[in-house]
Amino acid sequence: MFKIVKKALDDSMEPGIKLERYTVPGVKDLPIACKKLLEKQKCDICMALGMPGDQPIDKTCAHEASQGLINTQLQTNKHIIEVFIYLDEGKDKKELYKITKNRTYDHTINAIALLKSKNKLQKLAGKGIRQGSKNVGIIKE
Amino acid sequence: MFKIVKKALDDSMEPGIKLERYTVPGVKDLPIACKKLLEKQKCDICMALGMPGDQPIDKTCAHEASQGLINTQLQTNKHIIEVFIYLDEGKDKKELYKITKNRTYDHTINAIALLKSKNKLQKLAGKGIRQGSKNVGIIKE
Amino acid sequence: MFKIVKKALDDSMEPGIKLERYTVPGVKDLPIACKKLLEKQKCDICMALGMPGDQPIDKTCAHEASQGLINTQLQTNKHIIEVFIYLDEGKDKKELYKITKNRTYDHTINAIALLKSKNKLQKLAGKGIRQGSKNVGIIKE
Amino acid sequence: MFKIVKKALDDSMEPGIKLERYTVPGVKDLPIACKKLLEKQKCDICMALGMPGDQPIDKTCAHEASQGLINTQLQTNKHIIEVFIYLDEGKDKKELYKITKNRTYDHTINAIALLKSKNKLQKLAGKGIRQGSKNVGIIKE
Amino acid sequence: MFKIVKKALDDSMEPGIKLERYTVPGVKDLPIACKKLLEKQKCDICMALGMPGDQPIDKTCAHEASQGLINTQLQTNKHIIEVFIYLDEGKDKKELYKITKNRTYDHTINAIALLKSKNKLQKLAGKGIRQGSKNVGIIKE
Numbered sequence: 062m063f064k065i066v067k068k069a070l071d072d073s074m075e076p077g078i079k080l081e082r083y084t085v086p087g088v089k090d091l092p093i094a095c096k097k098l099l100e101k102q103k104c105d106i107c108m109a110l111g112m113p114g115d116q117p118i119d120k121t122c123a124h125e126a127s128q129g130l131i132n133t134q135l136q137t138n139k140h141i142i143e144v145f146i147y148l149d150e151g152k153d154k155k156e157l158y159k160i161t162k163n164r165t166y167d168h169t170i171n172a173i174a175l176l177k178s179k180n181k182l183q184k185l186a187g188k189g190i191r192q193g194s195k196n197v198g199i200i201k202e
Numbered sequence: 203m204f205k206i207v208k209k210a211l212d213d214s215m216e217p218g219i220k221l222e223r224y225t226v227p228g229v230k231d232l233p234i235a236c237k238k239l240l241e242k243q244k245c246d247i248c249m250a251l252g253m254p255g256d257q258p259i260d261k262t263c264a265h266e267a268s269q270g271l272i273n274t275q276l277q278t279n280k281h282i283i284e285v286f287i288y289l290d291e292g293k294d295k296k297e298l299y300k301i302t303k304n305r306t307y308d309h310t311i312n313a314i315a316l317l318k319s320k321n322k323l324q325k326l327a328g329k330g331i332r333q334g335s336k337n338v339g340i341i342k343e
Numbered sequence: 344m345f346k347i348v349k350k351a352l353d354d355s356m357e358p359g360i361k362l363e364r365y366t367v368p369g370v371k372d373l374p375i376a377c378k379k380l381l382e383k384q385k386c387d388i389c390m391a392l393g394m395p396g397d398q399p400i401d402k403t404c405a406h407e408a409s410q411g412l413i414n415t416q417l418q419t420n421k422h423i424i425e426v427f428i429y430l431d432e433g434k435d436k437k438e439l440y441k442i443t444k445n446r447t448y449d450h451t452i453n454a455i456a457l458l459k460s461k462n463k464l465q466k467l468a469g470k471g472i473r474q475g476s477k478n479v480g481i482i483k484e
Numbered sequence: 485m486f487k488i489v490k491k492a493l494d495d496s497m498e499p500g501i502k503l504e505r506y507t508v509p510g511v512k513d514l515p516i517a518c519k520k521l522l523e524k525q526k527c528d529i530c531m532a533l534g535m536p537g538d539q540p541i542d543k544t545c546a547h548e549a550s551q552g553l554i555n556t557q558l559q560t561n562k563h564i565i566e567v568f569i570y571l572d573e574g575k576d577k578k579e580l581y582k583i584t585k586n587r588t589y590d591h592t593i594n595a596i597a598l599l600k601s602k603n604k605l606q607k608l609a610g611k612g613i614r615q616g617s618k619n620v621g622i623i624k625e
Numbered sequence: 626m627f628k629i630v631k632k633a634l635d636d637s638m639e640p641g642i643k644l645e646r647y648t649v650p651g652v653k654d655l656p657i658a659c660k661k662l663l664e665k666q667k668c669d670i671c672m673a674l675g676m677p678g679d680q681p682i683d684k685t686c687a688h689e690a691s692q693g694l695i696n697t698q699l700q701t702n703k704h705i706i707e708v709f710i711y712l713d714e715g716k717d718k719k720e721l722y723k724i725t726k727n728r729t730y731d732h733t734i735n736a737i738a739l740l741k742s743k744n745k746l747q748k749l750a751g752k753g754i755r756q757g758s759k760n761v762g763i764i765k766e
Contacts, residue, residue, distance in 0.1 A: 062751060083743040084750045086735040089691065089707060093698035094743070100702075114755070118711070121688055124262055127230065129695035131270035134234035135277060136699060138241075143230060147259070158764045171227040179224040179235070186225045187203060191255070265403055268371065272411035275375035276418060279382075284371060288400070312368040320365040320376070327366045328344060332396070406544055409512065413552035416516035417559060420523075425512060429541070453509040461506040461517070468507045469485060473537070482581045547685055550653065554693035557657035558700060561664075566653060570682070594650040602647040602658070609648045610626060614678070 062110040062144065062165050069169035078173070088113055088145065089122055092129030099137040106172050107141040110165065115149035123147070140175050144168045146193070164193025203251040203285065203306050210310035219314075229254055229286065230263055233270030240278040247313050248282040251306065256290035264288070281316050285309045287334070305334025344392040344426065344447050351451035360455075370395055370427065371404055374411030381419040388454050389423040392447065397431035405429070424454045428475070446475025485533040485567065485588050492592035501596070511536055511568065512545055515552030522560040529595050530564040533588065538572035546570070563598050567591045569616070587616025626674040626708065626729050633733035642737075652677055652709065653686055656693030663701040670736050671705040674729065679713035687711070704739050708732045710757070728757025 063082060070078055081102050083094045088111035095107040109130055113123040123145055130141050144165050151157030171192070174181035190196050204223060211219055222243050224235045229252035236248040250271055254264040264286055271282050285306050292298030312333075315322035331337050345364060352360055363384050365376045370393035377389040391412055395405040405427055412423050426447050433439030453474075456463035472478050486505060493501055504525050506517045511534035518530040532553055536546040546568055553564050567588050574580030594615075597604035613619050627646060634642055645666050647658045652675035659671040673694055677687040687709055694705050708729050715721030735756075738745035754760050 081743075082747065084746040085704075085739070086706065086732065086746065086756070089695060090704065090739075092695050093702070093704055096699055096702065097743070112751070112753070118684075120259075120262075121684075122691070124266065125688065125691045125695060127263070127266045128269065128692065129699065131230060131233050131266060132273070132696070132699060135237055135270065135273060138234070138237065140226075140231065140234055142227065154764045161764065168227065175226070175231075179222075179238070182225040182227065183223065187253070189253070192227070261400075261403075265407065268404070268407045269410065272371060272374050272407060273414070276378055276411065276414060279375070279378065281367075281372065281375055283368065309368065316367070316372075320363075320379070323366040323368065324364065328394070330394070333368070402541075402544075406548065409545070409548045410551065413512060413515050413548060414555070417519055417552065417555060420516070420519065422508075422513065422516055424509065450509065457508070457513075461504075461520070464507040464509065465505065469535070471535070474509070482577045482584065543682075543685075547689065550686070550689045551692065554653060554656050554689060555696070558660055558693065558696060561657070561660065563649075563654065563657055565650065591650065598649070598654075602645075602661070605648040605650065606646065610676075612676070615650070 062112070062146075062161060065162055065165040066108060066110070066169045069166045070173075073170065073173055075173055087111075087122065088126040089129070091126055092133045095130065095141050096133050096137060099133070099139045099141075104139075106139060106176055108168065108172055109141050109143045109145075111143075111145045112161070113145055113147055115147060120147075140172070142168050142172045142175070144192075150194070160193040167192040203253070203287075203302060206303055206306040207249060207251070207310045210307045211314075214311065214314055216314055228252075228263065229267040230270070232267055233274045236271065236282050237274050237278060240274070240280045240282075245280075247280060247317055249309065249313055250282050250284045250286075252284075252286045253302070254286055254288055256288060261288075281313070283309050283313045283316070285333075291335070301334040308333040344394070344428075344443060347444055347447040348390060348392070348451045351448045352455075355452065355455055357455055369393075369404065370408040371411070373408055374415045377412065377423050378415050378419060381415070381421045381423075386421075388421060388458055390450065390454055391423050391425045391427075393425075393427045394443070395427055395429055397429060402429075422454070422457050424450050424457070426450045426474075432476070442475040444475075449474040485535070485569075485584060488585055488588040489531060489533070489592045492589045493596075496593065496596055498596055510534075510545065511549040512552070514549055515556045518553065518564050519556050519560060522556070522562045522564075527562075529562060529599055531591065531595055532564050532566045532568075534566075534568045535584070536568055536570055538570060542571075563595070565591050565595045565598070567615075573617070583616040590615040626676070626710075626725060629726055629729040630672060630674070630733045633730045634737075637734065637737055639737055651675075651686065652690040653693070655690055656697045659694065659705050660697050660701060663697070663703045663705075668703075670703060670740055672732065672736055673705050673707045673709075675707075675709045676725070677709055677711055679711060684711075704736070706732050706736045706739070708756075714758070724757040731756040 081098055081104055083098055085094045091109045095109055098104045098107055113119040130143050134141050146161045151160050222245055224239055226235045232250045239245045239248055254260040271284050275282050287302045292301050329340050363386055365380055367376045373391045380386045380389055395401040412425050416423050428443045433442050470481050504527055506521055508517045514532045521527045521530055536542040553566050557564050569584045574583050611622050645662055645668055647662055649658045655673045659673055662668045662671055677683040694707050698705050710725045715724050752763050
């Protein structure tokens with residue numbers, strides 16, 4: 062997943078973005094790793110990349126990680142973009158790879174946008190856009 | 203959903219309300235965005251607008267976002283009105299739009315009321331009022 | 344529910360109790376409202392009155408509200424007595440009203456007791472007492 | 485349950501242990517009560533005694549209480565031993581009483597051990613010991 | 626489980642690692658114990674070893690413990706490696722022991738790696754590695 066982030070960053074041709082990487086054993090170790098990156102390494106934003114398994118216990122772990130990531134954001138006053146791909150999201154490894162690639166790529170673009178301004182993503186709001194899977198479309202009167 | 207908020211504000215004819223908008227990729231990014239609006243932009247109240255999907259994972263995301271929004275309120279000492287519409291709340295897109303419009307509109311009115319005084323909503327309490335869907339009615343002796 | 348609290352207070356004939364009321368749109372708005380009452384209005388105790396719906400999403404909302412209320416207590420070092428009545432607790436509106444009345448009334452008495460001393464409720468402990476519904480009785484050797 | 489704690493303390497013949505009691509309406513009121521005991525009454529450890537009902541809502545309440553008790557420990561830097569007995573743990577009142585007595589008694593001994601040193605319980609670790617119910621045994625190569 | 630940690634540490638031949646042990650009654654007592662080890666004993670990292678039972682209530686306890694452990698990490702700015710083995714993970718005691726041994730051993734190696742640098746585990750990332758059970762493999766284009 063890190064390679065996809067790197068490619069999206071390269072493609073964006075944003076100048077002056079420096080990338081720090083922190084590898085942890087599992088998704089539940091992500092909150093503290095992000096906190097260290099945001100506070101000690103003075104990063105401006107984090108992407109929390111993880112691929113939880115397909116068992117009930119893995120969903121629980123991911124849920125706990127997500128709660129921790131939200132708390133970390135509130136403690137650091139910075140965004141963390143969570144990019145979790147569940148092993149049961151795709152019907153086979155090929156589809157899973159595609160979801161992984163799209164979601165990670167799109168969320169890297171989102172992360173860059175959030176760094177720029179709070180309205181950068183405005184034109185995409187309310188369009189039912191889902192990163193890595195089919196969009197759900199717009200609803201209107 | 204933002205347009206509906208804007209319309210409700212215009213209809214209310216409340217003078218001197220300034221509106222700030224912050225667009226994020228998903229509902230789990232709302233807590234930190236609200237925190238920034240309440241603390242850095244010095245907003246007095248937030249409306250957290252989101253439309254979670256209809257899958258179990260989407261419910262979990264919304265649950266995590268809601269917990270984060272409550273924590274954000276406790277940290278900032280300000281109200282955040284959560285307006286989430288679930289994609290499976292309506293039987294079709296038309297009904298979904300209606301729920302979205304009503305709930306968002308009504309909660310904008312609620313937000314204005316909360317800004318004014320802690321008793322502004324008193325006359326509506328205990329009436330079983332549900333924003334965006336059928337009211338459940340009053341119970342009495 | 345507020346009227347029942349008021350009646351219980353009147354019946355208790357406790358002198359010098361001043362009552363503040365804060366009305367919010369939904370149960371998830373209760374934690375921040377209680378925090379404001381306890382901190383800004385310098386209330387000594389709160390009663391959080393709510394009537395969540397009977398859908399799964401309503402249970403989730405109530406769960407989030409309850410977690411927020413516990414956090415609020417830990418932040419303010421004061422008690423909040425949660426009085427939630429679920430719309431599916433009674434088989435009809437009449438039974439629901441009875442539960443509402445009993446639970447709210449009894450918890451108002453509990454709130455007064457907690458204000459007085461940490462041992463005021465001691466004689467009722469371990470009796471299987473349930474506010475608003477049938478008591479479950481005592482267990483013994 | 486308080487009587488069982490008292491008996492276990494007496495049986496332990498530990499000198500100089502002073503016991504403070506705080507009675508609350510329900511398990512969700514335990515976190516704030518423990519916080520007051522640990523901070524204001526300067527207690528060194530708490531035992532949170534509760535007997536949640538057998539309905540789904542009671543499990544949710546106990547879950548919220550447990551989360552609150554863990555947060556309270558992290559805020560006060562002191563142990564709280566949670567002793568919850570669920571009304572559906574025993575097949576009848578007699579069995580329930582036995583579980584209650586054993587779990588409460590054993591956890592009182594645990595509380596005394598934790599007060600003494602961080603290694604006092606070491607010889608019991610990894611033995612599959614369950615307070616109040618059948619032990620699950622040891623696993624080995 | 627402690628013996629396995631000790632063996633992994635010995636095998637690693639890392640010089641100068643000092644080991645502190647803290648034994649608690651159950652997994653829900655781990656967060657406060659870790660906090661004390663990280664803050665008062667000035668440990669650099671914790672391993673939280675636990676073996677929750679196979680009942681629903683045990684899963685809930687482990688979930689609460691996990692949330693508490695993540696909060697503890699955010700409060701202390703240090704890693705805690707959670708090593709929980711569920712009694713229903715293995716089909717018999719022999720398999721359970723094997724999972725326990727592998728997961729505990731591997732996570733001890735992870736803990737040592739995290740102490741050294743944030744990139745020490747980098748070469749293992751995205752390989753679908755699961756401590757104590759079958760790896761799930763890599764996904765690629």
